[in-house]
Amino acid sequence: xxxxxxxxxxxxxEEPVSAADxxxxxxxxxxxxxxxxxxxxxxxxSQIDREALxxxxxRSRLAIIGAAxxxxxxxxxxxxxxxxxxxxxxxxxxFMLSVLLASARHSLGRACLAAGRVDQAAQHLQHSLFDPxxxxxxxxxxxxxxxxxxADLAASxxxxxxxxxxxxxxxxxxxxxxxxxxxxxxxxxxxxxxAVDNVLDSLLTQADERVWFLMSLAEHFDRTGDQHTAAGYLxxxxxxxxxxxxxxxxxxxxRLVAYGHAAVAMDMLVDETVKDIHQxxxxxESAFAQALAHAYKTARDAEQSRREHGHELLxxxxxxxxxxxxAQADGRRLNMVEIGTTRENVQGQGSTRKLADFCxxxxxxxxxxxxxxxNTHVAQRMFExxxxxxxxxxxxxxxxxxxxxxxxxxxxLDAYDFDHGKHSELRQSRYMKYLGSRIDEEACHQMxxxxxxxxxxxLSPLGLICVDDTWMDKGRWTAKGTLAVPFxxxxxxxxxxxxNRAALLRRMPGSQAV
Numbered sequence: 002x003x004x005x006x007x008x009x010x011x012x013x014x015e016e017p018v019s020a021a022d023x024x025x026x027x028x029x030x031x032x033x034x035x036x037x038x039x040x041x042x043x044x045x046x047s048q049i050d051r052e053a054l055x056x057x058x059x060r061s062r063l064a065i066i067g068a069a070x071x072x073x074x075x076x077x078x079x080x081x082x083x084x085x086x087x088x089x090x091x092x093x094x095x096f097m098l099s100v101l102l103a104s105a106r107h108s109l110g111r112a113c114l115a116a117g118r119v120d121q122a123a124q125h126l127q128h129s130l131f132d133p134x135x136x137x138x139x140x141x142x143x144x145x146x147x148x149x150x151x152a153d154l155a156a157s158x159x160x161x162x163x164x165x166x167x168x169x170x171x172x173x174x175x176x177x178x179x180x181x182x183x184x185x186x187x188x189x190x191x192x193x194x195x196a197v198d199n200v201l202d203s204l205l206t207q208a209d210e211r212v213w214f215l216m217s218l219a220e221h222f223d224r225t226g227d228q229h230t231a232a233g234y235l236x237x238x239x240x241x242x243x244x245x246x247x248x249x250x251x252x253x254x255x256r257l258v259a260y261g262h263a264a265v266a267m268d269m270l271v272d273e274t275v276k277d278i279h280q281x282x283x284x285x286e287s288a289f290a291q292a293l294a295h296a297y298k299t300a301r302d303a304e305q306s307r308r309e310h311g312h313e314l315l316x317x318x319x320x321x322x323x324x325x326x327x328a329q330a331d332g333r334r335l336n337m338v339e340i341g342t343t344r345e346n347v348q349g350q351g352s353t354r355k356l357a358d359f360c361x362x363x364x365x366x367x368x369x370x371x372x373x374x375x376n377t378h379v380a381q382r383m384f385e386x387x388x389x390x391x392x393x394x395x396x397x398x399x400x401x402x403x404x405x406x407x408x409x410x411x412x413x414l415d416a417y418d419f420d421h422g423k424h425s426e427l428r429q430s431r432y433m434k435y436l437g438s439r440i441d442e443e444a445c446h447q448m449x450x451x452x453x454x455x456x457x458x459x460l461s462p463l464g465l466i467c468v469d470d471t472w473m474d475k476g477r478w479t480a481k482g483t484l485a486v487p488f489x490x491x492x493x494x495x496x497x498x499x500x501n502r503a504a505l506l507r508r509m510p511g512s513q514a515v
Contacts, residue, residue: 034046034063034066038066038070038103038130041073041107043070043071043073043074044070044074046066046067046070047067047070047071047073047074047080047083048067054086054090060086060090061086061087061090061091061092061093062087062093062096064083064084064086064087064090065083065084065087065092065093065096065097065100065101066100067083068080068081068082068083068084068087068100069100069101069103069104070104071083072104072274073104073107073108081277081278084278088289092289094289094292094293094296095296097289097293098293098296101271101274101293102271103128103129103130104129105267105270105271105274106125106126106128106129106267107125107126107129108254108270109125109254109258109263109266109267109270110122110123110124110125110126110129112251112254112255112258112263112266113125113258113263115255115258116255116258116259117259118258118259118263121258121263125263176213176214176216176217177213180210180213180214180217181217183200183204183205183214184214184217184218184221187200187218188221192434193427194373194375194431195375197218198375198378198379200214201214202382208241208242208243208244208245209245209246209249211238211241211245212238212241212242212245212249212250212253213249215234215235215237215238215241216234216235216238216252216253216256218231218234219231219232219233219234219235219238219256219260222234222427223260227425227426227427228260229425230425230427231260232260232261232262233344235253235256235257235260235262235265236257236262236265236351238253239253239257239265239268239269240383240386242269242273243269243272243273243276250269250273253266253269254266254269254270257269272294275290275293275294276290278290278293311352311413311415311467311468311469311470311501311502311503311504311505312352312355312356312413312415312467312469313355313501314467314498314500314501314503314505315356315411315413315465315467315503315505316355316356316359318465318497318498318505319359319363319411319465320359323363326410326463327363329463330410330463334364334365334366335363335365335366335410335411336365336366336367336368336407336408336409336410336411337356337360337365337366337367337368337409337410337411337412337413338367338368338369338370338402338405338409338411338412338413339352339353339356339367339368339369339370339412339413339415340370340371340398340399340401340402340412340413340414340415340416340452341370341371341398341413341414341415341416341417341469342369342370342371342373342376342377342379342380342393343376343379343380344373344376344428352413352415352469353369353380353383354383356369356413357369357383357384357387357389357391360391361387361389365410365411366391367389367391367392368391368392368393368394369391369392369393369394370393370394370396370398370401370416371393371394371395371396371398371416372395372396372397372398372416372435372436373395373431373435374395375431376393377393377394377395378393378395380393381393397448398414398416398417398448398452399448399451399452399455402451402452402455402456402459403451403455405455405459407459408459408460408461408464409456409459409460409461409464410460410461410463410464410465411464411465411467412452412456412460412464412465412466412467413467413469414449414452414453414466414467414468414469414481414485415468415469415470415481416448416449416452416481417440417444417445417448417449417481418440418445418470419440419442419445419470419479419480419481420440420441420442420445424440428440445480445481445483446481446483446484446485447484449468449481449482449483449484449485450484450485450488452485453466453468453484453485453486453488453489454488456489457489457492460508462508464507464508465497465505465506465507466489466494466505466506466507467503467504467505467506468481468482468485468486468503468504468506469481469502469503470482470502470503471483471485471486471502471503471504472499472502472503472504473499478504480502482504486504486506489506490506493508493509494506494507494508494509495507495508495509
């Protein structure tokens with residue numbers, strides 16, 4: 002969504018900046034540009050040209066402001082040119098990152114308004130200012146942006162209404178009819194997941210088609226009250242969004258915000274910007290793109306860690322200790338086994354991708370195991386798409402560990418669900434199909450206990466076991482760890498850490514495998 006209408010202020014420059022302006026405002030130019038940014042005067046800011054900035058001491062910063070402003074007007078070519086100039090002129094990377102993130106927050110704020118989430122919009126719009134810690138002035142500017150964004154949305158609705166009255170075709174905001182037909186066919190099949198996999202793998206060849214298909218599936222499940230499955234399909238659409246049309250990415254971002262996943266929408270928008278720089282730039286700018294991606298990921302990881310499940314507990318410990326563990330392995334390649342592959346791709350979960358990313362980075366062998374072939378198929382497709390030499394096995398986790406001969410270094414147990422009473426009928430149907438019954442609390446406890454029993458034999462001396470979805474209640478372990486955690490504690494293990502509704506365990510010194 003763009004916003005190119007000029008704002009009126011006696012202190013702001015409304016015309017393109019000339020070389021004479023640079024001389025006259027050499028000491029004040031950056032400050033005035035900041036004011037224009039706070040007023041969302043994208044058109045004037047994006048028209049600062051290279052010649053005008055050539056001799057200015059703040060030219061690198063002014064250029065990246067111009068680039069971010071050009072992105073707001075939809076002018077990607079100008080944005081890329083301004084980014085190149087900023088890099089050639091020395092590129093203050095922290096400042097560049099702050100500007101690009103502020104631009105993304107402005108876009109998210111407008112998307113929140115379109116979705117009717119006014120409180121979230123206000124937060125994003127205030128953070129889209131250069132200094133989100135401004136008190137009354139920051140709030141006033143954020144309120145002004147909110148009012149003007151509302152006016153833009155109203156004008157857009159009026160324009161579409163006039164188009165319809167005049168007989169002109171408005172921009173397409175619904176999926177093609179043949180995509181909708183495929184969605185209906187999938188929903189009519191006995192095995193929805195198998196039908197969806199077949200459509201994605203063999204019928205749909207374009208990114209736009211896949212994004213529309215997954216968004217339509219999400220809309221269906223939202224109408225039936227299954228927001229968890231709906232969010233999973235929307236997050237899956239993000240994987241194809243980079244190659245989709247720009248207006249379709251915006252449509253997906255709006256839906257993500259409407260479903261309460263504004264952070265995912267922001268990830269997608271920032272990732273798109275970084276990839277554009279990386280793909281169209283030279284070696285220096287590629288390094289800049291990598292630095293931006295690393296800085297953003299570091300900030301997001303720190304914020305996300307509070308909401309992640311047990312995989313974050315395991316990964317946090319490994320990131321601190323992986324060097325020492327590798328040294329203790331004496332040259333042997335370490336390995337990790339995940340029991341319970343990711344099902345729905347929703348915020349706070351997605352353990353398979355996150356564990357695989359870490360193992361790729363550290364050269365650790367990785368295998369994920371699940372009783373549902375759909376889950377392993379999706380994981381294997383992801384491994385192939387990302388060129389990860391890992392394995393996804395369709396098998397009951399307790400059977401896999403019972404039959405495994407190779408030592409296990411790191412195990413993540415997150416398979417058979419405990420019965421919290423809120424599982425969707427779609428999830429229950431997978432248990433009925435592959436295990437012959439609906440989710441059962443005692444079966445959950447027994448399955449994880451059998452995994453723990455096998456790991457007692459398989460786990461290496463330096464190994465770790467993380468049991469997800471378990472916590473202490475009145476002095477007793479509950480949910481997935483009800484039997485597994487006490488069993489391990491009784492047989493020579495100790496708790497390393499317990500949080501995020503998960504427990505991380507290791508052998509105590511001197512304890513022997515059986």
